[in-house]
Amino acid sequence: MNEIKSGNIYDKLNKNPTADSNCNYDIIYKEITRAKTIDMPNKLVKFNRYKHKKSTWITHGLLTSIRYRDKMYKQLKLTDPSSNNYETIDDSMLKLMKSNQKPFQ
The missing domain is CATH 4.10.860 (DNA Excision Repair, Uvrb; Chain A)
Incomplete structure (x- = not known):
């Protein structure tokens, strides 16, 4: 969240009404994914045979x-x-x- 607050995404967007919306979407998407990788790192979970399934057919x-x-x-x-x-x-x-x-x- 700090990355999104500190980075000024609005300045990076193209504010022209005839501009391509896909370019603005890409800018927003890149900023959100960058903030996600910084603020929410992957969590390593120990395997538990009674909670985690090795195969999809295990019910x-x-x-x-x-x-x-x-x-x-x-x-x-x-x-x-x-x-x-x-x-x-x-x-x-x-x-x-x-x-x-x-x-x-």
Whole structure:
């Protein structure tokens, strides 16, 4: 915003009524893009596999399923393999993975 305020764009424009409006448009466009690059730099965002999609076919439901699968995998690793709870978690994890793979095969 400071670039737009400090630069006097009005002086650069052609004020002749018969002037080509495309030239004035180009001047305004260049000034706005220049101010944008100075005042609004690109922001680097860390990739989060539960928020950002790698492919366009990944839906919000799949992202939710991936998050649920990862939580179940963590539970599976923390559970004692000899317990009954381990088999329950393992079975539900396999069902979830198979149900998510079917539409894309």
